[in-house]
Amino acid sequence: MTDSEKTHQDWHLYILRCKDGTLYTGITNDLNRRFEEHQTNSPRCAKYxxxxxxxxMIYHTQFDNKSLALKAEIKVKKLTASQKKLLASGQLVINEIADTH
Structure with missing residues (x-):
């Protein structure tokens, strides 16, 4: 891995649907690891x-850096559950709600 590859790390915004139907939004730089932490109730699992x-996992998208992912996360968390479902189904585009790409 080159130095530029070490400093460039993709970030992901994701939306999870829980067994009770509620939705959870988060960001991570390792989507598979984070999902596994949440799914297995590891000590690093979000309390919620x-x-x-x-x-x-009903939705995920990638960003070039943490700052962009955080900005998108803030905007997505302000969406209603219905709007988040539209985002997950492709009927709402992340670029329409966040100046991220």
């Missing part, structure tokens, strides 16, 4: 998700 497994 404890006991709400199984989880389904």
């Amino acid at each position: 998700l404890r006991g709400r497994q199984p989880l389904t």
